[in-house]
Amino acid sequence: MSKLDDLSTTALIRLFIKRENEDKRAEFRTLGRGKWRYTEKQKVYAIGQAKGNGVRAAARILGLSRKTLQRWLRARGVQVKRCPAWVYDWAYWRRKKGEKWERIKARRGY
Secondary structure, eight states: OOHHHHSOHHHHHHHHHHHHHHHHHHHHHHTSOSSSSOOHHHHHHHHHHHHHHOHHHHHHHHTOOHHHHHHHHHHHTOOOOSSOHHHHHHHHHHHHHHHHHHHHHHHHTO
């Protein structure tokens, strides 16, 4: 019996996300020469990740300082939002759901 059989769906999803992030970090590191400075290929890869995932998530996934990634973006004139577009949609619908429950509680007198 494997370890995957014992995991819940949430734990399984988190495991896959963790492995995917580790793969991205490993790919980012292989683009470098192993010295102190980052190569141009690493910078381009990190900027691509920031465009897709947002600055904070990309920095966390790649093991970079957020300020370093922001510096690279600023130097190239690339504008990236703090988080991906889906986060704004999620926040909107979460707020709407909360308002709905507040109305229901107010009607019931909670």
